[in-house]
Amino acid sequence: MKKIILSVGLVILLLLTGCTSQDPMDDVYTKNIYPGEGGSYQIGTENNPYADGHFTDIHVSEHSIYIGGVKFNPESTGGGSIWYSGEGTPDQEIGNTGDYYLDNSKGDYYEKEDTKSEFQWTFKGNLKGADGSQGIQGPQGEQGTQGIQGVQGIQGLKGDTGTQGTPGAKGDKGDQGNQGIQGETGAQGVKGDTGNTGAKGDTGEQGIQGIQGPKGDKGDPGDDALEAETVVVKVGDTANSTTTLANATGLSFTADANSTYIIEGFLLYDTSATTVGIKLSASATNSPTILAGHFITDAGNGTPDSSSFNTTDVVVTTSASSFTTYNSGSLHCVLKTAGSTSVFTIRFAAETTGTITLKGSSTLRIRKVAP
Numbered sequence: 001m002k003k004i005i006l007s008v009g010l011v012i013l014l015l016l017t018g019c020t021s022q023d024p025m026d027d028v029y030t031k032n033i034y035p036g037e038g039g040s041y042q043i044g045t046e047n048n049p050y051a052d053g054h055f056t057d058i059h060v061s062e063h064s065i066y067i068g069g070v071k072f073n074p075e076s077t078g079g080g081s082i083w084y085s086g087e088g089t090p091d092q093e094i095g096n097t098g099d100y101y102l103d104n105s106k107g108d109y110y111e112k113e114d115t116k117s118e119f120q121w122t123f124k125g126n127l128k129g130a131d132g133s134q135g136i137q138g139p140q141g142e143q144g145t146q147g148i149q150g151v152q153g154i155q156g157l158k159g160d161t162g163t164q165g166t167p168g169a170k171g172d173k174g175d176q177g178n179q180g181i182q183g184e185t186g187a188q189g190v191k192g193d194t195g196n197t198g199a200k201g202d203t204g205e206q207g208i209q210g211i212q213g214p215k216g217d218k219g220d221p222g223d224d225a226l227e228a229e230t231v232v233v234k235v236g237d238t239a240n241s242t243t244t245l246a247n248a249t250g251l252s253f254t255a256d257a258n259s260t261y262i263i264e265g266f267l268l269y270d271t272s273a274t275t276v277g278i279k280l281s282a283s284a285t286n287s288p289t290i291l292a293g294h295f296i297t298d299a300g301n302g303t304p305d306s307s308s309f310n311t312t313d314v315v316v317t318t319s320a321s322s323f324t325t326y327n328s329g330s331l332h333c334v335l336k337t338a339g340s341t342s343v344f345t346i347r348f349a350a351e352t353t354g355t356i357t358l359k360g361s362s363t364l365r366i367r368k369v370a371p
Contacts (some may be wrong), residue, residue: 081098081099081100082095082096082099082100083099083100083101083102084099084100084101084102085101085102085103085104086101086102086103086104087103087104087105088103088105089103089110089121090103090110090121092119092120092121095112095119095121096112096119097112097113097114097119098111098112099111099112100112100124101121102127106126106128107126107127107128108123108125108126108127109123109124109125109126109127110122110123110124111124228367228368229365229366229367230253230365230366230367231363231364231365231366232250232251232252232253232363232364232366233250233361233362233363234248234249234250234251234358234359234360234361234362234363235250235360236249236250236360237270237357237358237359237360238250238357238358239355239356239357239358240348240349240350240355240356240357240358241350241354241355242349242350243279243349243350243351243352243353244349245279245281245313245315245347245348245349246347246348246349247345247346247347248345248346248347248348248358248362250360251265251345251346251358251362251364252343252344252345252346253343253344253364253366254341254342254343254344255284255288255335255337255341255342255343255344255368256337256341256368256371257337257338257339257340257341257342258337258338258339258371259336259337259368259370259371260290260334260335260336260337260368260369260370261334261335261336261344261366261367261368261369262333262334262366262367262369263293263331263332263333263334263335263344263364263365263366263367264330264331264332264333264364264365264366265329265330265331265332265333265346265362265363265364265365266328266330266331266362266363266365267280267297267328267329267330267331267346267358267362268326268327268328268358268359268361268362269326269327269328269329269348269356269357269358269359269362270324270325270326270327270356270357270359271321271323271324271327271350271354271355271356271357272324272350272354272355272356273324273354274300274320274321274322274323274324275300275320275321275352275354276320276321276350276351276352276353276354276355276356277299277305277317277320277321277350277351277352278297278317278321278327278329278348278349278350278351278356279315279317279348279349279350279351279356280295280315280317280329280331280346280347280348281309281312281313281314281315281347281348282309282312282331282333282344282345282346282347283312283313283344283345283347284312284335284337284342284343284344284345285342285343286337286338286340286341286342287338288335288336288337288338288342289336289337289338290334290335290336291309291310291311291312291333291334291335291336292308292309292310292311292333292334293308293309293331293332293333293334294306294307294308294309294331294332294333295307295308295309295329295330295331296329296330297321297327297328297329297330298321298322298327298328299320299321299322300320300321300322302322305320313347315349317351326359331346336370346358346364
Protein backbone atom coordinates (compact mmCIF):
# COMPACT_ATOMS: atom_id res chain seq x y z
CA MET A 1 0.00 0.00 0.00
CA LYS A 2 1.32 3.48 -0.96
CA LYS A 3 0.25 6.88 0.36
CA ILE A 4 0.67 10.49 -0.85
CA ILE A 5 0.48 13.58 1.42
CA LEU A 6 -0.69 16.76 -0.25
CA SER A 7 1.54 19.20 1.64
CA VAL A 8 1.38 23.00 2.11
CA GLY A 9 4.25 23.29 -0.40
CA LEU A 10 2.09 21.77 -3.09
CA VAL A 11 -0.74 24.18 -2.18
CA ILE A 12 1.60 27.18 -2.56
CA LEU A 13 2.95 25.79 -5.84
CA LEU A 14 -0.52 25.35 -7.21
CA LEU A 15 -1.66 28.81 -5.94
CA LEU A 16 1.27 30.45 -7.71
CA THR A 17 0.66 28.68 -10.97
CA GLY A 18 -3.09 29.33 -10.68
CA CYS A 19 -2.58 33.12 -11.08
CA THR A 20 -2.09 32.88 -14.82
CA SER A 21 -4.90 33.29 -17.30
CA GLN A 22 -4.83 29.49 -17.86
CA ASP A 23 -3.88 27.04 -15.16
CA PRO A 24 -0.53 25.45 -16.27
CA MET A 25 -1.47 22.32 -14.40
CA ASP A 26 -4.63 21.75 -16.45
CA ASP A 27 -4.69 18.38 -18.20
CA VAL A 28 -1.40 17.20 -16.66
CA TYR A 29 -0.89 13.47 -17.17
CA THR A 30 1.67 11.86 -14.90
CA LYS A 31 2.46 8.65 -13.12
CA ASN A 32 4.85 10.48 -10.72
CA ILE A 33 3.25 12.34 -7.77
CA TYR A 34 4.82 11.69 -4.33
CA PRO A 35 6.08 13.59 -1.19
CA GLY A 36 9.42 15.43 -1.53
CA GLU A 37 11.88 16.94 0.96
CA GLY A 38 10.85 19.47 3.68
CA GLY A 39 7.10 19.31 3.09
CA SER A 40 7.38 19.96 -0.66
CA TYR A 41 5.52 17.99 -3.32
CA GLN A 42 7.30 16.51 -6.33
CA ILE A 43 5.80 15.88 -9.81
CA GLY A 44 7.35 14.12 -12.82
CA THR A 45 10.63 12.87 -11.28
CA GLU A 46 12.27 9.90 -13.07
CA ASN A 47 12.94 8.14 -9.75
CA ASN A 48 9.24 8.10 -8.86
CA PRO A 49 8.52 5.08 -6.62
CA TYR A 50 4.79 5.18 -7.42
CA ALA A 51 4.82 4.57 -11.16
CA ASP A 52 1.34 3.17 -11.67
CA GLY A 53 -1.66 5.24 -12.89
CA HIS A 54 -1.88 8.88 -13.98
CA PHE A 55 -3.95 11.96 -13.09
CA THR A 56 -5.60 14.70 -15.13
CA ASP A 57 -6.86 18.26 -14.55
CA ILE A 58 -4.84 19.33 -11.46
CA HIS A 59 -5.38 23.04 -10.56
CA VAL A 60 -5.99 25.51 -7.69
CA SER A 61 -9.02 27.66 -6.96
CA GLU A 62 -8.91 30.08 -3.96
CA HIS A 63 -7.50 28.00 -1.07
CA SER A 64 -8.54 24.58 -2.29
CA ILE A 65 -6.86 22.01 -4.55
CA TYR A 66 -8.84 20.34 -7.35
CA ILE A 67 -7.78 17.04 -8.89
CA GLY A 68 -10.09 15.78 -11.61
CA GLY A 69 -12.77 18.26 -10.48
CA VAL A 70 -12.69 17.01 -6.84
CA LYS A 71 -12.03 19.64 -4.14
CA PHE A 72 -9.45 18.94 -1.42
CA ASN A 73 -8.64 21.20 1.59
CA PRO A 74 -5.23 20.26 3.01
CA GLU A 75 -5.85 22.37 6.13
CA SER A 76 -8.92 20.42 7.17
CA THR A 77 -6.85 17.58 8.59
CA GLY A 78 -3.97 19.68 9.92
CA GLY A 79 -1.37 17.83 7.83
CA GLY A 80 -3.38 17.54 4.59
CA SER A 81 -5.32 14.62 3.18
CA ILE A 82 -3.44 11.37 2.71
CA TRP A 83 -3.55 9.62 -0.67
CA TYR A 84 -3.20 5.87 -0.67
CA SER A 85 -2.69 3.80 -3.81
CA GLY A 86 -2.75 0.13 -4.66
CA GLU A 87 -4.20 -2.50 -6.96
CA GLY A 88 -7.98 -2.97 -6.66
CA THR A 89 -10.45 -1.52 -4.13
CA PRO A 90 -9.12 -0.07 -0.80
CA ASP A 91 -8.97 -2.00 2.48
CA GLN A 92 -11.48 -0.60 4.97
CA GLU A 93 -8.85 -0.84 7.74
CA ILE A 94 -6.65 1.97 6.32
CA GLY A 95 -7.13 5.76 6.16
CA ASN A 96 -9.11 8.41 8.06
CA THR A 97 -11.98 10.69 7.15
CA GLY A 98 -10.93 12.94 4.29
CA ASP A 99 -8.22 10.59 3.01
CA TYR A 100 -8.19 9.31 -0.56
CA TYR A 101 -7.29 6.08 -2.29
CA LEU A 102 -6.29 5.51 -5.95
CA ASP A 103 -6.79 2.14 -7.70
CA ASN A 104 -3.67 2.09 -9.90
CA SER A 105 -5.05 -0.65 -12.14
CA LYS A 106 -8.19 1.26 -13.23
CA GLY A 107 -7.65 4.94 -12.21
CA ASP A 108 -10.67 4.82 -9.84
CA TYR A 109 -10.36 6.98 -6.67
CA TYR A 110 -12.20 6.75 -3.36
CA GLU A 111 -12.76 9.07 -0.31
CA LYS A 112 -12.93 7.89 3.32
CA GLU A 113 -16.24 9.24 4.65
CA ASP A 114 -18.16 9.18 7.92
CA THR A 115 -21.47 7.42 7.27
CA LYS A 116 -22.58 7.97 10.90
CA SER A 117 -22.52 4.26 11.64
CA GLU A 118 -18.93 3.73 10.39
CA PHE A 119 -16.08 5.15 8.32
CA GLN A 120 -15.88 3.68 4.85
CA TRP A 121 -14.32 4.27 1.44
CA THR A 122 -16.73 5.77 -1.12
CA PHE A 123 -16.10 5.64 -4.91
CA LYS A 124 -15.81 9.22 -6.28
CA GLY A 125 -14.72 8.94 -9.89
CA ASN A 126 -11.95 7.97 -12.29
CA LEU A 127 -8.75 9.97 -12.91
CA LYS A 128 -7.53 7.98 -15.88
CA GLY A 129 -7.11 10.11 -18.99
CA ALA A 130 -8.36 9.22 -22.43
CA ASP A 131 -6.20 7.01 -24.66
CA GLY A 132 -3.49 8.89 -26.56
CA SER A 133 -3.63 9.35 -30.33
CA GLN A 134 -2.02 6.85 -32.71
CA GLY A 135 1.77 7.28 -32.87
CA ILE A 136 3.49 8.00 -36.18
CA GLN A 137 4.74 5.14 -38.35
CA GLY A 138 8.21 3.94 -37.32
CA PRO A 139 11.08 3.85 -39.87
CA GLN A 140 11.51 0.86 -42.19
CA GLY A 141 13.56 -1.92 -40.59
CA GLU A 142 16.79 -3.16 -42.15
CA GLN A 143 16.81 -5.99 -44.68
CA GLY A 144 16.90 -9.36 -42.91
CA THR A 145 19.66 -11.89 -43.59
CA GLN A 146 19.25 -14.52 -46.31
CA GLY A 147 17.28 -17.56 -45.07
CA ILE A 148 18.74 -21.06 -45.27
CA GLN A 149 18.10 -23.22 -48.34
CA GLY A 150 14.76 -25.07 -48.10
CA VAL A 151 14.53 -28.84 -48.40
CA GLN A 152 14.10 -30.47 -51.83
CA GLY A 153 10.45 -30.60 -52.89
CA ILE A 154 8.75 -33.88 -53.75
CA GLN A 155 8.72 -35.17 -57.34
CA GLY A 156 5.93 -33.58 -59.37
CA LEU A 157 3.28 -35.66 -61.11
CA LYS A 158 3.96 -36.99 -64.60
CA GLY A 159 2.77 -34.56 -67.27
CA ASP A 160 0.27 -35.46 -69.98
CA THR A 161 1.55 -37.07 -73.17
CA GLY A 162 2.48 -34.48 -75.80
CA THR A 163 0.75 -34.28 -79.15
CA GLN A 164 2.03 -36.31 -82.11
CA GLY A 165 4.94 -34.60 -83.85
CA THR A 166 4.98 -34.07 -87.62
CA PRO A 167 6.57 -36.89 -89.73
CA GLY A 168 10.26 -36.50 -90.44
CA ALA A 169 11.75 -36.25 -93.92
CA LYS A 170 12.12 -39.44 -95.95
CA GLY A 171 15.42 -41.16 -95.22
CA ASP A 172 18.03 -42.32 -97.75
CA LYS A 173 17.64 -45.66 -99.45
CA GLY A 174 18.90 -48.50 -97.30
CA ASP A 175 21.56 -51.07 -98.20
CA GLN A 176 20.73 -54.29 -100.01
CA GLY A 177 19.04 -56.78 -97.67
CA ASN A 178 20.26 -60.35 -97.00
CA GLN A 179 19.09 -63.32 -99.06
CA GLY A 180 15.50 -64.30 -98.24
CA ILE A 181 14.58 -67.76 -96.94
CA GLN A 182 13.59 -70.62 -99.26
CA GLY A 183 10.03 -70.31 -100.51
CA GLU A 184 7.45 -73.05 -100.00
CA THR A 185 7.15 -75.88 -102.49
CA GLY A 186 4.88 -75.08 -105.41
CA ALA A 187 1.61 -76.90 -106.11
CA GLN A 188 1.64 -80.32 -107.73
CA GLY A 189 1.77 -80.09 -111.50
CA VAL A 190 -0.80 -81.72 -113.76
CA LYS A 191 -0.33 -85.46 -114.11
CA GLY A 192 1.43 -86.39 -117.32
CA ASP A 193 0.36 -89.14 -119.68
CA THR A 194 1.05 -92.66 -118.66
CA GLY A 195 4.32 -93.81 -120.02
CA ASN A 196 5.11 -97.21 -121.42
CA THR A 197 5.60 -100.00 -118.97
CA GLY A 198 9.19 -100.23 -118.06
CA ALA A 199 11.19 -103.20 -117.02
CA LYS A 200 10.74 -104.38 -113.41
CA GLY A 201 13.18 -102.67 -111.18
CA ASP A 202 15.11 -104.00 -108.24
CA THR A 203 13.43 -104.20 -104.82
CA GLY A 204 13.80 -100.90 -102.97
CA GLU A 205 15.01 -100.36 -99.38
CA GLN A 206 12.62 -100.42 -96.37
CA GLY A 207 10.86 -97.03 -95.92
CA ILE A 208 10.88 -95.08 -92.58
CA GLN A 209 8.11 -95.50 -89.96
CA GLY A 210 5.06 -93.28 -90.54
CA ILE A 211 3.80 -90.84 -87.83
CA GLN A 212 1.24 -91.93 -85.19
CA GLY A 213 -2.36 -91.34 -86.19
CA PRO A 214 -4.84 -89.43 -83.88
CA LYS A 215 -6.54 -91.26 -81.01
CA GLY A 216 -9.91 -92.69 -81.90
CA ASP A 217 -13.19 -91.94 -80.06
CA LYS A 218 -13.99 -93.89 -76.93
CA GLY A 219 -15.95 -97.00 -77.68
CA ASP A 220 -19.17 -97.96 -75.97
CA PRO A 221 -18.66 -99.89 -72.74
CA GLY A 222 -19.02 -103.59 -72.99
CA ASP A 223 -21.22 -105.64 -70.73
CA ASP A 224 -18.35 -106.39 -68.37
CA ALA A 225 -17.53 -102.63 -67.99
CA LEU A 226 -21.09 -101.78 -66.92
CA GLU A 227 -21.02 -104.43 -64.25
CA ALA A 228 -17.50 -103.49 -62.98
CA GLU A 229 -17.54 -102.75 -59.23
CA THR A 230 -15.71 -99.93 -57.42
CA VAL A 231 -15.05 -100.19 -53.69
CA VAL A 232 -14.35 -97.16 -51.43
CA VAL A 233 -13.02 -97.89 -47.92
CA LYS A 234 -12.94 -95.12 -45.29
CA VAL A 235 -9.58 -94.42 -43.65
CA GLY A 236 -9.73 -93.01 -40.10
CA ASP A 237 -12.66 -91.91 -37.94
CA THR A 238 -14.87 -88.80 -38.37
CA ALA A 239 -16.85 -87.44 -35.36
CA ASN A 240 -19.86 -85.09 -35.30
CA SER A 241 -21.11 -83.69 -31.96
CA THR A 242 -23.98 -81.71 -33.48
CA THR A 243 -27.38 -82.49 -34.96
CA THR A 244 -26.37 -80.81 -38.26
CA LEU A 245 -25.33 -83.08 -41.15
CA ALA A 246 -21.62 -83.20 -41.98
CA ASN A 247 -19.59 -84.98 -44.66
CA ALA A 248 -18.22 -88.45 -43.83
CA THR A 249 -14.66 -87.85 -44.99
CA GLY A 250 -13.47 -90.62 -47.31
CA LEU A 251 -16.92 -91.99 -48.19
CA SER A 252 -17.49 -90.33 -51.58
CA PHE A 253 -16.87 -90.82 -55.33
CA THR A 254 -17.35 -88.97 -58.62
CA ALA A 255 -20.10 -90.33 -60.90
CA ASP A 256 -20.04 -89.92 -64.70
CA ALA A 257 -22.60 -87.75 -66.47
CA ASN A 258 -25.78 -89.37 -67.80
CA SER A 259 -25.11 -92.58 -65.86
CA THR A 260 -26.94 -94.78 -63.36
CA TYR A 261 -25.32 -96.34 -60.26
CA ILE A 262 -26.30 -98.79 -57.55
CA ILE A 263 -24.56 -97.95 -54.27
CA GLU A 264 -24.35 -100.19 -51.19
CA GLY A 265 -22.91 -99.00 -47.91
CA PHE A 266 -21.65 -100.99 -44.93
CA LEU A 267 -21.30 -98.39 -42.18
CA LEU A 268 -19.75 -98.72 -38.69
CA TYR A 269 -20.31 -96.06 -36.03
CA ASP A 270 -19.79 -95.30 -32.30
CA THR A 271 -22.18 -93.28 -30.15
CA SER A 272 -21.62 -91.36 -26.90
CA ALA A 273 -24.61 -93.16 -25.31
CA THR A 274 -27.10 -95.84 -26.36
CA THR A 275 -29.82 -93.20 -26.11
CA VAL A 276 -28.18 -91.27 -28.96
CA GLY A 277 -29.15 -92.50 -32.45
CA ILE A 278 -27.64 -91.63 -35.82
CA LYS A 279 -28.91 -89.33 -38.58
CA LEU A 280 -27.84 -90.50 -42.04
CA SER A 281 -28.26 -89.14 -45.56
CA ALA A 282 -26.40 -88.64 -48.84
CA SER A 283 -25.75 -85.73 -51.18
CA ALA A 284 -24.92 -85.48 -54.90
CA THR A 285 -23.79 -82.31 -56.69
CA ASN A 286 -25.08 -80.83 -59.96
CA SER A 287 -28.73 -81.81 -59.46
CA PRO A 288 -28.88 -85.51 -60.31
CA THR A 289 -32.05 -86.88 -61.86
CA ILE A 290 -32.47 -89.50 -59.09
CA LEU A 291 -30.97 -89.80 -55.61
CA ALA A 292 -32.94 -92.18 -53.40
CA GLY A 293 -32.02 -94.70 -50.73
CA HIS A 294 -32.83 -96.74 -47.63
CA PHE A 295 -30.83 -97.10 -44.40
CA ILE A 296 -31.35 -99.79 -41.75
CA THR A 297 -29.62 -100.39 -38.41
CA ASP A 298 -30.47 -101.77 -34.96
CA ALA A 299 -31.92 -99.52 -32.28
CA GLY A 300 -31.99 -100.37 -28.56
CA ASN A 301 -32.19 -104.06 -27.59
CA GLY A 302 -31.48 -105.13 -31.19
CA THR A 303 -34.76 -103.81 -32.57
CA PRO A 304 -34.40 -102.98 -36.29
CA ASP A 305 -34.83 -99.32 -37.13
CA SER A 306 -34.88 -97.97 -40.70
CA SER A 307 -35.85 -95.00 -42.84
CA SER A 308 -35.62 -93.74 -46.44
CA PHE A 309 -34.62 -90.61 -48.38
CA ASN A 310 -35.45 -89.42 -51.92
CA THR A 311 -33.13 -86.43 -52.56
CA THR A 312 -30.02 -84.68 -51.30
CA ASP A 313 -29.73 -84.25 -47.49
CA VAL A 314 -33.14 -85.69 -46.60
CA VAL A 315 -32.45 -87.09 -43.13
CA VAL A 316 -33.20 -90.62 -41.98
CA THR A 317 -33.03 -91.04 -38.22
CA THR A 318 -32.78 -93.83 -35.67
CA SER A 319 -34.03 -93.18 -32.16
CA ALA A 320 -31.34 -95.08 -30.26
CA SER A 321 -28.36 -97.45 -30.63
CA SER A 322 -27.68 -101.01 -29.53
CA PHE A 323 -24.11 -100.33 -28.42
CA THR A 324 -21.80 -97.40 -27.77
CA THR A 325 -19.13 -98.91 -30.05
CA TYR A 326 -19.19 -100.50 -33.49
CA ASN A 327 -22.85 -100.29 -34.31
CA SER A 328 -23.44 -101.30 -37.94
CA GLY A 329 -25.93 -100.22 -40.60
CA SER A 330 -26.64 -100.92 -44.25
CA LEU A 331 -27.33 -98.39 -47.03
CA HIS A 332 -28.96 -99.13 -50.41
CA CYS A 333 -29.06 -96.25 -52.86
CA VAL A 334 -29.73 -95.45 -56.54
CA LEU A 335 -28.03 -92.48 -58.25
CA LYS A 336 -28.83 -91.29 -61.79
CA THR A 337 -26.80 -88.29 -62.95
CA ALA A 338 -27.85 -85.58 -65.41
CA GLY A 339 -25.66 -83.94 -68.07
CA SER A 340 -22.75 -83.24 -65.65
CA THR A 341 -20.54 -85.35 -63.43
CA SER A 342 -21.71 -85.54 -59.81
CA VAL A 343 -19.88 -86.05 -56.50
CA PHE A 344 -21.72 -88.50 -54.20
CA THR A 345 -20.99 -88.17 -50.44
CA ILE A 346 -22.30 -89.88 -47.28
CA ARG A 347 -23.60 -87.33 -44.67
CA PHE A 348 -24.27 -87.95 -40.94
CA ALA A 349 -24.99 -86.34 -37.54
CA ALA A 350 -26.15 -87.15 -33.98
CA GLU A 351 -29.91 -87.70 -33.63
CA THR A 352 -29.94 -85.82 -30.27
CA THR A 353 -27.44 -84.23 -27.92
CA GLY A 354 -24.32 -86.36 -28.06
CA THR A 355 -21.62 -87.53 -30.47
CA ILE A 356 -21.66 -89.94 -33.43
CA THR A 357 -18.30 -91.16 -34.77
CA LEU A 358 -18.29 -92.79 -38.25
CA LYS A 359 -15.52 -95.39 -38.10
CA GLY A 360 -12.67 -96.22 -40.40
CA SER A 361 -13.21 -99.39 -42.54
CA SER A 362 -16.77 -98.30 -43.34
CA THR A 363 -17.19 -99.26 -47.00
CA LEU A 364 -19.10 -98.24 -50.16
CA ARG A 365 -19.60 -100.74 -53.02
CA ILE A 366 -20.47 -98.96 -56.28
CA ARG A 367 -21.67 -100.44 -59.60
CA LYS A 368 -22.40 -98.49 -62.81
CA VAL A 369 -25.35 -100.20 -64.44
CA ALA A 370 -26.25 -97.82 -67.29
CA PRO A 371 -24.27 -95.23 -69.30
